[in-house]
Amino acid sequence: MVRLVLPNPGLEDRIPSLGQLESIETEEASSRPKWDNKAQYMLTCVGFCVGLGNVWRFPYLCQSHGGGAFMIPFLILLVLEGIPLLHLEFAIGQRLRKGSVGVWSSIHPALKGVGVASMLVSFTVGLYYNTIIAWVTWYFFNSFQDPLPWSACPLNANQTGYVEECARSSSVDYFWYRETLNISTSISESGSIQWWILLCLTCAWSILYVCTIRGIETTGKAVYITSTLPYVVLTIFLIRGLTLKGATKGIVFLFTPNVTELANPVTWLDAGAQVFYSFSLAFGGLISFSSYNSVHNNCEMDSVIVSVINGFTSVYAATVVYSIIGFRATERFDDCFSTNILTLVNGFDLPEGNVTQENFEEMKLWCKDTDPEAFAKLHFQTCDMNTFLSEGVEGTGLAFIVFTEAITKMPASPLWSVLFFIMLFCLGLSSMFGNMEGVVVPLQDLKIIPKKWPKELLTGLICLGTYLLAFIFTLNSGQYWLSLLDSYAGSIPLLIVAFCEMFAVVYVYGVDRFNRDIEFMIGHKPNIFWQVTWRVVSPLLMLAIFLFFLVVKVNEELVYSVWNPAYEEFPKSEKVKYPGWVYAVVVVVAGVPCLVIPGFAIYKLLRNRCQKPGDRHGLVSGLSTASINGDLKS
Amino acid sequence: MLAYAMRRYLVQETTQISNVLLCNVTSRVSFWFVVTNSFTNMTTIPRNDVEAAIRMNRNRINNAFLLTDDTLQFLEISSTLAPPAEQPRPTWLIVFGVILGIIVIGIVLVVSFGIYHRKRYKNAEKTEDLDDKYEAAITMENRIPCHTLDLKAGQINGVYAAADDDRFTPL
Numbered sequence: 001m002v003r004l005v006l007p008n009p010g011l012e013d014r015i016p017s018l019g020q021l022e023s024i025e026t027e028e029a030s031s032r033p034k035w036d037n038k039a040q041y042m043l044t045c046v047g048f049c050v051g052l053g054n055v056w057r058f059p060y061l062c063q064s065h066g067g068g069a070f071m072i073p074f075l076i077l078l079v080l081e082g083i084p085l086l087h088l089e090f091a092i093g094q095r096l097r098k099g100s101v102g103v104w105s106s107i108h109p110a111l112k113g114v115g116v117a118s119m120l121v122s123f124t125v126g127l128y129y130n131t132i133i134a135w136v137t138w139y140f141f142n143s144f145q146d147p148l149p150w151s152a153c154p155l156n157a158n159q160t161g162y163v164e165e166c167a168r169s170s171s172v173d174y175f176w177y178r179e180t181l182n183i184s185t186s187i188s189e190s191g192s193i194q195w196w197i198l199l200c201l202t203c204a205w206s207i208l209y210v211c212t213i214r215g216i217e218t219t220g221k222a223v224y225i226t227s228t229l230p231y232v233v234l235t236i237f238l239i240r241g242l243t244l245k246g247a248t249k250g251i252v253f254l255f256t257p258n259v260t261e262l263a264n265p266v267t268w269l270d271a272g273a274q275v276f277y278s279f280s281l282a283f284g285g286l287i288s289f290s291s292y293n294s295v296h297n298n299c300e301m302d303s304v305i306v307s308v309i310n311g312f313t314s315v316y317a318a319t320v321v322y323s324i325i326g327f328r329a330t331e332r333f334d335d336c337f338s339t340n341i342l343t344l345v346n347g348f349d350l351p352e353g354n355v356t357q358e359n360f361e362e363m364k365l366w367c368k369d370t371d372p373e374a375f376a377k378l379h380f381q382t383c384d385m386n387t388f389l390s391e392g393v394e395g396t397g398l399a400f401i402v403f404t405e406a407i408t409k410m411p412a413s414p415l416w417s418v419l420f421f422i423m424l425f426c427l428g429l430s431s432m433f434g435n436m437e438g439v440v441v442p443l444q445d446l447k448i449i450p451k452k453w454p455k456e457l458l459t460g461l462i463c464l465g466t467y468l469l470a471f472i473f474t475l476n477s478g479q480y481w482l483s484l485l486d487s488y489a490g491s492i493p494l495l496i497v498a499f500c501e502m503f504a505v506v507y508v509y510g511v512d513r514f515n516r517d518i519e520f521m522i523g524h525k526p527n528i529f530w531q532v533t534w535r536v537v538s539p540l541l542m543l544a545i546f547l548f549f550l551v552v553k554v555n556e557e558l559v560y561s562v563w564n565p566a567y568e569e570f571p572k573s574e575k576v577k578y579p580g581w582v583y584a585v586v587v588v589v590a591g592v593p594c595l596v597i598p599g600f601a602i603y604k605l606l607r608n609r610c611q612k613p614g615d616r617h618g619l620v621s622g623l624s625t626a627s628i629n630g631d632l633k634s
Numbered sequence: 635m636l637a638y639a640m641r642r643y644l645v646q647e648t649t650q651i652s653n654v655l656l657c658n659v660t661s662r663v664s665f666w667f668v669v670t671n672s673f674t675n676m677t678t679i680p681r682n683d684v685e686a687a688i689r690m691n692r693n694r695i696n697n698a699f700l701l702t703d704d705t706l707q708f709l710e711i712s713s714t715l716a717p718p719a720e721q722p723r724p725t726w727l728i729v730f731g732v733i734l735g736i737i738v739i740g741i742v743l744v745v746s747f748g749i750y751h752r753k754r755y756k757n758a759e760k761t762e763d764l765d766d767k768y769e770a771a772i773t774m775e776n777r778i779p780c781h782t783l784d785l786k787a788g789q790i791n792g793v794y795a796a797a798d799d800d801r802f803t804p805l
Contacts, residue, residue: 141726206737
C-alpha cells in the first residue's frame with residue numbers, strides 16, 4: 001500500500017474537526033441551503049450525470065465499437081473509474097461542507113487553482129451547452145404543427161420543384177442546416193445574428209434562471225420534473241418503437257457483439273472517456289451538491305446508486321434510440337428497394353406487382369438474360385441495410401436529423417416530436433443546473449462578490465453574462481464554434497482537474513484522514529476496493545486516458561466538417577482545415593483552466609515566501625468596558 | 635384530350651383529333667405524340683406551345699383519366715407542385731410567446747416571494763433583537779439579576795439558622 005502523504009501544515013486549522021461537524025450542521029441551518037429531502041438530492045445528482053451524452057453519444061460508441069461487446073469495457077471502467085471518483089467527490093464535499101474552491105483551498109491553499117479551473121470549465125461548458133438546449137427549444141416550438149416543417153422541402157421560385165439544396169440533400173438536413181442554423185461555409189464567415197435562434201436562446205436562459213434563481217431551493221423543486229420526465233418519455237418511446245417495423249433489426253444491430261473489438265485499445269479508451277464525461281466529474285457541481293447534505297448521509301451508497309442509474313440509463317436510451325433507428329433504416333431500405341423495382345419495371349415494361357422484394361433478384365437475372373443491352377442501361381441504387389443503420393448517428397446529427405426524420409414517418413408525428421424534444425430539453429436542463437452550481441458557488445467562495453448581494457442578483461448576472469457571450473453561437477457560423485468548444489473546452493482540462501482531485505485527496509489531504517472521516521460520517525471504514533481504486537487504479541486510468549487524448553489531439557490535424565452546397569460530394573460534409581487563429585482560441589479555451597492550477601500554486605507559494613513568519617497576525621484588539629451594573633448581553 | 639388542350643390554348647377551334655399523331659404506343663400505355671398545325675397538315679406545332687398547353691390543362695387531363703400527376707407523367711414537363719401547407723402566421727412564435735410569458739411571470743413571482751420572505755425574516759430578527767436588549771437592560775449585580783434579590787421575605791442566612799444555641803455564648 002502506498003503510504004505517501006505530502007506534508008500539509010495547518011490543515012487542522014483550515015477544516016472543521018470531526019467534533020465540530022455535528023454542531024456546524026445546526027449552526028448552518030439558517031445560513032447555508034440544504035436539501036428538503038434525500039429524493040431531491042438524488043434526483044439532482046442523477047439529473048446532472050444523466051444528460052444529452054447518454055442519449056446521443058453512448059449509443060453511437062456502443063454500435064461502432066462492437067455492439068454488445070462494448071458493454072464489457074464500459075461496465076469494467078464504470079466500476080474502476082466512475083464509482084470511486086464519484087464517491088470521492090461526494091465524500092469530500094460532505095466532509096468539508098464547501099463548494100469546489102472552498103474544498104480545495106481548505107485542503108491546501110496552493111490547490112485553490114483546482115477549484116478555479118473547475119469553475120472555468122463549468123462556465124465554458126455551460127456557455128455552449130445551453131445553446132444546444134436553445135436549438136432543442138426551436139425544434140420544440142416548431143413541433144406544434146401538422147405536417148412537421150421538416151417533413152417536406154420548400155418549393156423553388158417557379159414552383160416546379162424543390163429548392164435545390166433541399167432536393168440534393170434531404171428535407172431534414174435542409175431544415176437543420178438552412179432554416180435553423182442558416183449555416184455559412186466556414187468558421188471565418190460569421191454572418192449575422194439569426195434572430196429566431198436568439199429568441200430561443202433567450203427562452204433557454206430565462207428558464208434556466210427561473211430554475212436556479214435561489215440555488216438548490218429552486219432547483220430542488222425543478223428536478224422533480226426535469227429528472228423524471230426523460231425516463232417516462234423514454235419508456236413511451238420504447239413501447240412505440242417496438243411496435244414499429246424494423247425496430248428489432250436496429251436493436252439486434254446495436255447489441256450484436258463483435259468480440260474482436262475488445263483487442264482494440266481505442267475501444268477501451270473511448271469507454272473510459274465516455275464513463276468519465278458521462279459522470280460530470282471535476283465540474284465542481286457534485287462537490288457542491290454533496291456539501292448541502294447532513295453529515296451522516298451515506299455517501300458510499302449514494303455514489304453506487306447514482307453510478308448504476310447512470311449506466312442503466314445509457315443502455316436503456318441506446319435501446320430506444322436504436323429501435324427508432326432500425327425503423328428509419330427499414331423505411332429507407334424499403335424506399336430504395338421500391339425505386340429499384342420501379343426502375344426494373346419501367347425499363348422492361350413489366351406489369352405492376354410482378355416484381356417484389358422477394359423475387360427481385362431472380363427477375364433481375366431474367367431481365368438481364370432477355371435483353372442484356374437494355375439491362376445495362378438501367379441504373380440501380382445499392383440498398384444496404386447496414387449502411388442505413390450506421391449513418392451519421394451521434395451528437396446533433398442523431399437528434400436533429402436522423403431522429404426527426406424517423407418521427408416524420410410515424411403516425412401522429414407532432415406528438416412524438418413534442419415528447420422527444422421535451423425529453424432532450426429536460427436532460428439538458430438538469431445538467432445545466434449542475435453547471436450553474438459549479439459557477440455560482442465558487443464565485444461566492446472566492447469572495448469576489450460582495451456578501452450583501454442577494455443570490456437572485458448573482459445568478460441573474462451570471463445568466464445574463466453567459467447569455468450575452470452566447471450570442472456568438474447565434475451567428476451563421478455558430479455551430480462551428482460550438483463544435484470547437486465541445487471538442488476542446490471540456491475534454492483535456494477536466495481530465496487534468498480530475499487527476500489533481502484524486503491526487504489532492506489521497507496524497508495531500510491524506511487517505512488515512514479521509515478514511516477516518518468517512519468512518520465518522522457513515523459508520524464504517526471504506527473497504528479494500530475503495531482503498532485500491534483511490535490510491536492506485538483510478539489515478540492511473542485518468543493518467544492513461546489523459547495521455548492518450550493528448551497524443552491523439554496533438555497529432556490530429558485540426559479539421560472540421562462544413563456544410564457546403566458547392567462541394568462536389570454534397571450532401572456529404574466537407575472537411576476543411578481550421579484557420580490559424582483558431583489555434584489561439586483552442587489554446588486559450590483548453591490551456592487557461594489547466595494553467596490556472598500551477599499558476600495559483602506558484603502565486604500562493606511566492607506570497608508565503610515573501611511574508612516573514614512572524615508578522616502573520618495583526619494586533620489583536622481587545623475591548624475593555626467598565627461594568628458597574630453588569631454588561632449588556634450582546 | 636390532347637386536341638382539346640391544344641384548342642384551348644391556341645384559341646383555335648380547328649384542332650381536331652386527327653391533328654394529334656401518335657407513335658410508339660406500348661401496351662403499358664405510353665406513347666410519343668406530335669400535334670400538327672390544323673391549317674397546314676404537315677408542320678408541327680412547336681414543343682413549347684404544346685408544353686404550355688398541357689401545363690394549363692393538366693388538371694383536366696388528369697381528371698379525365700382519373701389519374702394524378704404521379705401516375706400520369708409527361709416526360710420533361712415537370713408538374714407544378716402544390717405548395718406545402720403554409721401557415722398564415724408562424725406557429726412557433728405563438729408557442730414561444732406563451733412559454734416566455736409563463737417564464738416572465740414565474741421570475742416575477744419567485745423574486746417577489748424571495749424579497750417578501752427576506753423582509754419577514756428581517757422583521758422577525760428585529761423583534762428578537764429587541765427582546766434580547768430588553769433582557770440585557772435588566773440590571774445585574776455580580777451576575778445576579780437585582781430583582782431576584784428583592785425578595786420580600788428576605789434571605790435567611792443559613793449559618794445562623796442552623797446554629798445551635800449551645801454554640802453561642804449566652805448573654
